[in-house]
């Protein structure tokens with residue numbers, strides 16, 4: 001049986017994208033395979049690890065539990081949309097400076113989750129940061145340096161705002 005294709009149109013990292021996708025294509029596969037955005041990692045593939053987290057209309061979303069067709073008309077942001085090597089996002093800069101990663105497998109999901117937190121709560125406490133990233137598993141860091149990094153990014157973003 002051939003799978004029905006659906007035309008979807010959405011914004012991915014600020015660019016308009018139109019594609020035909022099968023009904024059951026996962027957002028994670030769509031991003032990685034169709035759009036070649038391999039910064040979104042796939043770990044458990046059943047909603048537990050958080051490695052596949054992307055932002056859909058500003059909300060951290062498991063892309064392994066979301067069908068691509070569900071994002072029709074949505075605005076999706078992946079780690080590639082945060083910053084680049086010449087112009088790191090304050091969160092990326094802070095993860096680098098505070099050793100917020102080791103193997104880096106969890107990092108794209110952590111960054112997207114942290115970005116949502118700092119958008120909604122620019123000056124979180126350590127406890128609020130820990131709570132926010134509690135759905136993102138990290139096998140390497142013990143989480144403390146990730147929390148340090150998010151706190152440092154929050155501070156840097158506040159300073160930037162004051163000086164803007």
Ligand code: FES
Nearest residue numbers: 043045047050064
């Ligand atoms: S790969 Fe999606 S939550 Fe683990």
Ligand code: FES
Nearest residue numbers: 102103138139140
């Ligand atoms: S840095 Fe390796 S899983 Fe988090």
